[in-house]
Amino acid sequence: MELKEILEKRRSIREYAEGGRLTADMVKDFVTAALEAPSWKNTQTARYHAVLSQDMIQKIREKCFGSWNFRNTANVQALVVTAFVKDISGYRKDGTPDNELGNGWGIYDAGLQNSIFLLKAAEAGIDSLVMGIRDAALIRELLEIPENEEILSVIALGERAVTPEKPLRRQTDDVLKFY
Numbered sequence: 001m002e003l004k005e006i007l008e009k010r011r012s013i014r015e016y017a018e019g020g021r022l023t024a025d026m027v028k029d030f031v032t033a034a035l036e037a038p039s040w041k042n043t044q045t046a047r048y049h050a051v052l053s054q055d056m057i058q059k060i061r062e063k064c065f066g067s068w069n070f071r072n073t074a075n076v077q078a079l080v081v082t083a084f085v086k087d088i089s090g091y092r093k094d095g096t097p098d099n100e101l102g103n104g105w106g107i108y109d110a111g112l113q114n115s116i117f118l119l120k121a122a123e124a125g126i127d128s129l130v131m132g133i134r135d136a137a138l139i140r141e142l143l144e145i146p147e148n149e150e151i152l153s154v155i156a157l158g159e160r161a162v163t164p165e166k167p168l169r170r171q172t173d174d175v176l177k178f179y
């Protein structure tokens with residue numbers, strides 16, 4: 001698939017079909033591709049906690065999502081908790097931030113990686129939903145995620161039951177300024 005086609009195919013999916021083809025090896029491939037992203041001083045601080053056990057998926061859905069994302073994730077095949085190791089990207093060796101963004105750079109790096117993750121999934125025919133509405137403290141407790149990692153999104157993976165319409169995009173000229 002050409003990149004243009006993958007970009008058009010990727011949608012946030014909130015209705016998944018039962019079953020599906022997703023395997024742990026496929027998730028591993030998406031993460032391996034994501035690691036090709038650039039990062040602050042090549043620090044690569046993004047982390048992935050991939051939950052494929054249906055038992056744990058249901059626990060996370062019930063305990064860590066509100067009603068909206070609980071509904072959105074019926075039949076998903078995996079929930080991938082994304083995180084980054086704090087106080088490295090954007091920081092000097094002596095622990096002081098390089099500039100005003102501090103850990104914003106860790107979030108930036110993880111976002112760059114996560115985009116590739118989503119596009120590789122779409123290329124493999126795996127649909128996704130990035131969720132920022134989640135209870136990070138409960139997720140940390142359930143998966144025993146160490147305190148030095150800041151939890152970001154949970155990415156649901158599965159196969160779509162319906163294809164939603166593409167939400168409107170801004171016009172390029174509204175967001176791009178040349179100098």
Ligand SMILES: Cc1cc2nc3c(=O)[nH]c(=O)nc-3n(C[C@H](O)[C@H](O)[C@H](O)COP(=O)(O)O)c2cc1C
Nearest residue numbers: 010011012014069072130131132133134153166167
């Ligand atoms: C950081 C982030 C957090 C998001 N959180 C949620 C969420 O909690 N629940 C949800 O249904 N969609 C969530 N979304 C999906 C967006 O609503 C969606 O990407 C946007 O409407 C554009 O639609 P598209 O992904 O199909 O292009 C999130 C997306 C991002 C990037």
